[in-house]
Amino acid sequence: MMRGNSEPQSSYSDDAVINYLAEHLPNWYFENGWIRRKYKTHSWKGTLMVANTVAHLAEAAFHHPDMALSYAFVIVKLKNHEAKGITDKDFALASKIEQVIMWQPGLEDSSSLPGTPKDPRFAYLKYDNKTSC
Template identity: 65%
Template sequence: MSERREGVLDDAVIVERLKAELPHWRYEEGWIRRTYKTAGWKSTLMVINTVGHLAEAAWHHPDLTASYAWVEVRLMNHAAKGVTEKDFALARKIEEVVDWQPGTEGGALEGTPTDPRFAYIKHDR
């Protein structure tokens, strides 16, 4: 049995917490991961920049892979060599900001128009 570093969460705990807290995220190969589908390259770059800003502000840096209409975010605490509370905290913030839909909240912010020319994120809901 390999020794776990302090603060690294157990695999079973990670899987259960993802189900409960971040249902669109998954646990694979030692990372928690989420793929965001976008409407195209412009939207992909906006997601990358948003994740980059949040990660830099948190001083916790994800790995990203992107293509024309998707971005995959992978989180693992590099120093701890495993998934920690930091990863869950950053994943929650990324999910909150990237998946934000002001048009569904009411109020002054109307959200992205339904016109495909202005499409942004393909929400999972």
């Protein structure tokens, strides 16, 4: 699809969404017509960092999720309102959000970036054990 194309996209069946998430985004789930992800944080500071990161990515993509914020978590919900379901836009943005939020450079052998120190004073996100993207 061309950049800036405003043609409506067709939505996927519920089964296709569930299968896609299981294969490509295992930390995301499908519920009540939305794909969702709960990011656990250590504090309000971490919650705001995650929410602002998601907001930046959504604005850059011009595809906007619903979000619920609390002291120790952020819930991201995506669906395409125009298509009345889940489309490629939702999967693409969910993948980018997951890639950026869960990035841990200190765990990459080839990275010259040290990553967040293991000291709990610096922890802001509770990383999941599942691998995605």
